Amino acid sequence: MQKMGILGGRRWLSRGFSSNPLRVCVVGSGPAGFYTAEKMLKTHQQAQVDIIDRLPSPFGLVRSGVAPDHPETKIVINQFSKVAQHERCSFLGNVTLGSSISLSELRELYHVVVLAYGAESDRSLGIPGENLKGIHSAREFVWWYNGHPDGRNLEPDLKSTDTAVILGQGNVALDVARVLLRPTTELATTDIANHALAALEESSIRVVYLVGRRGPAQTACTAKELREILGIHNVDILIQESDLLLTPVDEEELKSNRIKRRVHELLSKAATSKPKHASLNQRELHFVFFRKPDSFQESEDRANHVSGVHFEKTVLKGVSPGKQIAVGAGEFEDIKCGYYLIEEIIYNYQDSWMVLKSIGYKSVPVDGLPFDHKKGIVPNDRGRVLSDTSDPSVLEKGLYVCGWLKRGPSGIIATNLYCAEETVSSISEDLEKGGLISSSAMPKPGRDGLLQLLHDRNVRTVSFSDWEKIDSEERRLGSSRNKPREKLTTWDELYKTTSQ
Template sequence: MAICRARTWLVRSFSSLPFNRLRVCVVGSGPAGFYSAEKMLKAHQGAEVDIVDRLPTPFGLVRSGVAPDHPETKIVMNQFSRVAQNERCSFFGNVSVGSSVSLSELRQMYHVVVLAYGAESDRVLGIPGEDLTGVHSAREFVWWYNGHPDCTNLTPDLKRTDTAVILGQGNVALDVARILLRPTAELATTDIASHALAALEESSIRKVYLVGRRGPVQAACTAKELREVLGIKDLYIQIQEIDLLKTTADEEELKNSRIQRRVYELLSKAAISGPSYPSSGQRELHFVFFRKPDRFLDSGDRSGQVAGVRFEKTALKDVGSGKQIAVGAGEFEDLECGLVLKSIGYKSIPVDGLPFDHQKGIVPNVRGRVLNDTSGDLTHLEEGLYVCGWLKRGPTGIIATNLYCAEETIASISEDLEKGALASASTFPKPGREGLLHLLDSRGAKVIPFGAWEKIDSEEKRLGSLKNKPREKFTTREELLKIATE
């Protein structure tokens, strides 16, 4: 009886619209997914949009990627919530494309499928020792401190070492460095996961090295992120002044990029404004340039624990078009550490039936239209299949970048509808939402609608208020599903 009541409640939670609606399914509920849904609802008043996500919670990297001490960035969740509450939109949480439902089945049920599930894996270096204990991807670490269910059990060891090496100097690398070095009293009033806060409170890490292959002119971070990490209380900053020397090619790069100029100015100022040596017990942040990892060093005690990184010094080589790449100089040096976080890029993963360019790590597409090969030829289109976000362009840009990305994809869909390149809703009606609900119900799937997420949201905020936090996140699927379905 309880199961029957739950299924009835589930069906009623999703609005039922006329059968001849344009049926659109968006896979992924991060910024790319929600912007796509929002643009679709505005562009096509007759469209019904369903957003599918493998997690019980919506918002993707806004919830699990944005640093806990950046609450202003998360305000966009309010806008996304209004999209989900639109009577022509529904959220299907805890539905995984590939296991709960196949891509092929979605394409049969919907006129349009927009894939916007991002990049949920990592690039690899492919060097010796990468599988040693203590070597993690920055993505895993970020998901761990943000309470993502996939990384609740990561348990990075922050107690056995005082030194962490972060490979990369982009915004994610700076986020990770800031979380490791910022006073935990300041993090305690954020929505950081409780297990991460407890580990950071007992952390022995006092030195963090941010290592980049190229120089300060090419640092991949933004001025805002850099200013934030440089502004941590009582933090010793070390930047070698010799690394700040510029070549003619560097000057040309700086001339063409206001962002790079500002980053370089901040690094230059930090290099000369601080003390020459750290005081006793002071936490340290070292910017290391012109180094590329050659191998990870084993502790040698059969524990399989990382004990350091061997770096090769690099020099910049001009390859034209104002671009310089790092090439090995044949000189090596070792840096001892007990924790390594690789911030070298996210990687998308294909699902069955999806064309994929493994070299570029994206779905081959032209302005969001999916192609069945990498030729770029529009005669090779996959009808009704589109892509947006990192899956479309690679893991670059900020949250707002997905807004423009979604506009382009939805414009392509509109063009295809106008010229008859897509099956129309009136001529070829499809089951859409009702068909998906029926299929998932037949497979016993526990679907989490947006109303159930709002119960999770409300309870997280209630528990957070007891600790002077914005929210206290539930970090396992079991907890999330329990709260959602009670």
């Protein structure tokens, strides 16, 4: 006999629970979400885990963030697929937290809700001219070339200028620069989106500037990423050798950080290498340090288009042992974008150009979720969501976070593994204390309740078997073009394929 329950005025059907299994919902199907699901399934043998995502496709930034010429990084998808195919796990795509279902409703349906939906917005510089045409966030550009359905219509102008300026020097900034500079013949055999490949084949971009607030001793990229971009064929690397001079504080900072020390060594070596100028197709990559944007300048010839950046020079100021921040030096300069650098001014014979802001991703809060807007994270204690940041003992029962939403947008894919282990450990401790589930408590509807509610709201869910149809079609399309896959890049294409 089926039991009936009430959830927010709606009825749900269960399958005659003989016990009270642990119902877990993970919001977000990127690395943080999948590692959390995997750890929960291994640690708690009776747990039923549902992973929901607003996209029809799983894997988050592994699919839409990892550069197309880094296929080895995407191998982790095989591991995540096994998690999704586990008998006690399910994937439900096209389910958006906040519109398809609210956070409060999820907390009624499940004993445990883990938010791992990452950071899908961008930090703002907050300076004049930031909304001019030709300025994009690196996230938007990455989504565009990786075939994210929300990035399909970006259409960056790669023809009107020979130069792109990237604000930031982290791994994402280097990814973007590499895609702009790498020969398209090499990109053509990756899973780069077809519309992006076509645009890059016609691109006029020949010069890329990577501009950072701090110096080479503080560069945020990894040695692996830097080594790769320095090795691109037919690209001259230009660095002012004076920028590479180290202060005693810099030397102390490098002494305790092997990665940054290696990065500085690579930059120093590149700075002393002579430009190749081997062909007419020669391209240039400039590293510019100790500059922060003060305002963007509008083109005189193209209304509402960016044509330059007003920069303030910076100096480093120690704030704690081994840490220096960039502060304005009160000296300004107008940097124009173009082929050559004379006396610290980049000149351009064209009056429009492209700027990509790679200054960090930003998480977005939802109704009912405590949020630290300054840090851009959910206040938490080892993954437990705090109701009150001033009192760590006041917790949101059954609500947890993992990944960028928990610690901020930093780290590599493997960082999420350790992050998930910590959050699952906190969940386990709370379960042992009896704070989440008890034998006398009414069973939670979990997946059945969620599916019923979504059905009532006419929300079309995408299962993992539906995703496998998308995966199969993308691989089929790619095989005819010597690519691992040809991504479906519009919502309509994705939906249509799941219906076949």
